[in-house]
Amino acid sequence: MKRPRIVISGAGIAGNALCIALNRRGIIPTIIERADRPQPGGHTVDLRGSSQDILREWGMLESVHALAVPEERMVAIGRGGRRLWSMPAASGAIVADLEVGREDLNDVLRQAGDANSRFGEEIIRSSLTQSGVQIETSSGRTIDADLLVAAEGTHSALRARMFPESSLAYLGGYMAFAPVPFPPDFHGEMRVYTAPGGVMVAIRPGRAHGHAIVAIRAPRVPQIERDTSAQRKFVVEHIGRAGISGDWHVPSILDASQHDPGFHCDALLKVSAPTWHRERTVLLGDAAWSGSPLTGRGTAMAIMGAEALADAIARRPHDLDSACRDYETRMRPLLRWSQRDASPRTLRAWAPASAGEILLNTIFMRTLTRTPLRTLLTRPDGGNLPRPVHAAS
Numbered sequence: 001m002k003r004p005r006i007v008i009s010g011a012g013i014a015g016n017a018l019c020i021a022l023n024r025r026g027i028i029p030t031i032i033e034r035a036d037r038p039q040p041g042g043h044t045v046d047l048r049g050s051s052q053d054i055l056r057e058w059g060m061l062e063s064v065h066a067l068a069v070p071e072e073r074m075v076a077i078g079r080g081g082r083r084l085w086s087m088p089a090a091s092g093a094i095v096a097d098l099e100v101g102r103e104d105l106n107d108v109l110r111q112a113g114d115a116n117s118r119f120g121e122e123i124i125r126s127s128l129t130q131s132g133v134q135i136e137t138s139s140g141r142t143i144d145a146d147l148l149v150a151a152e153g154t155h156s157a158l159r160a161r162m163f164p165e166s167s168l169a170y171l172g173g174y175m176a177f178a179p180v181p182f183p184p185d186f187h188g189e190m191r192v193y194t195a196p197g198g199v200m201v202a203i204r205p206g207r208a209h210g211h212a213i214v215a216i217r218a219p220r221v222p223q224i225e226r227d228t229s230a231q232r233k234f235v236v237e238h239i240g241r242a243g244i245s246g247d248w249h250v251p252s253i254l255d256a257s258q259h260d261p262g263f264h265c266d267a268l269l270k271v272s273a274p275t276w277h278r279e280r281t282v283l284l285g286d287a288a289w290s291g292s293p294l295t296g297r298g299t300a301m302a303i304m305g306a307e308a309l310a311d312a313i314a315r316r317p318h319d320l321d322s323a324c325r326d327y328e329t330r331m332r333p334l335l336r337w338s339q340r341d342a343s344p345r346t347l348r349a350w351a352p353a354s355a356g357e358i359l360l361n362t363i364f365m366r367t368l369t370r371t372p373l374r375t376l377l378t379r380p381d382g383g384n385l386p387r388p389v390h391a392a393s
């Protein structure tokens, strides 16, 4: 049987996970990545829903567990260092039961996969042919494929070109990440500093260092979005305006935001694409369904989507349009789960503007974490990949 020729654009978690899932079905894809090398950085990502079951099936759960960040709980700290509320790590909690550095996870997935990989290259044109899709890359190469997978993340160029009806909804602010020293007296806890002003700062543990997160409520400023020094300035200005520059561990976060090469900032955006496949091009991962880092479910969804897509391709290698339809039928129901927290309301809870908002949030979170309602946090997180549509075929 002739194996389908698959080209994946994007060597992030989704692209590398798809490579492994295809390898398991005897297919070696081509991966084209725009960056010159695997993208470093990011803080910890959550492995929720059935993503852990899939990693177990792939024989990778142990190696991923070996990279896990020991993160015990999340603690909200108020002005003066008072603990407002705390939530232990658990399947359905803010800190999941398995948290791994994004870069570590991406490395382990990339090393496990077998692909013809091209870094520093991107697709500039693709067109439908009688037998599939013809792809032209920025280095002048032409590749004939049966299926092109856009796993290019939230700002996917292929999605913009091939799915112009898709949209990006702005969720009311920005989020920035930077490496910082992890304070030893945090005892493995993620700590979130809560003060009025519409800016949240937090520090999470990591394996080599801590990770600072800054969430900012603000109108959209498109001109900073491709300009790292403008983003650094934006973050510093907003922390200053919130009046917290000298508080808590904010000085070290400010320092990293101004100088650290690992600084990364993006608008909080939710992707909506009415269809995920067209003309032998299919969307996967954040390119298809990102709910922004506010949801904490993008990585689990990337792994589940990769498994669903590879399974559908292997079941219908000679009818890839139907395979893409099957994949979409399996993944669509998961959107309600994965994009549940993708809203400005979530950002308002993280980055309260006033003392009143902090009080309401504290009462809500104490009720959730100190009463029998806390069982909601420990039950298995609800996103499980539905069984294949054509399980019997």
Ligand SMILES: Cc1cc2nc3c(=O)[nH]c(=O)nc-3n(C[C@H](O)[C@H](O)[C@H](O)COP(=O)(O)OP(=O)(O)OC[C@H]3O[C@@H](n4cnc5c(N)ncnc54)[C@H](O)[C@@H]3O)c2cc1C
Pocket: 009, 010, 011, 012, 013, 014, 015, 032, 033, 034, 035, 039, 040, 041, 042, 043, 044, 045, 102, 121, 122, 123, 151, 152, 153, 154, 155, 156, 157, 158, 177, 264, 284, 285, 286, 287, 292, 293, 296, 298, 299, 302
């Ligand atoms: C540097 C970085 C840091 C991140 N940090 C966090 C974090 O701290 N917390 C969190 O929850 N999520 C973070 N994410 C997002 C998280 O990785 C995703 O939500 C999730 O893992 C799904 O991954 P993805 O592969 O769909 O998208 P991504 O992880 O965004 O990967 C997309 C890949 O496609 C590449 N690409 C983009 N455009 C093109 C193009 N035109 N041609 C070829 N390649 C292209 C990108 O360079 C990237 O390697 C981060 C992503 C990146 C890239």
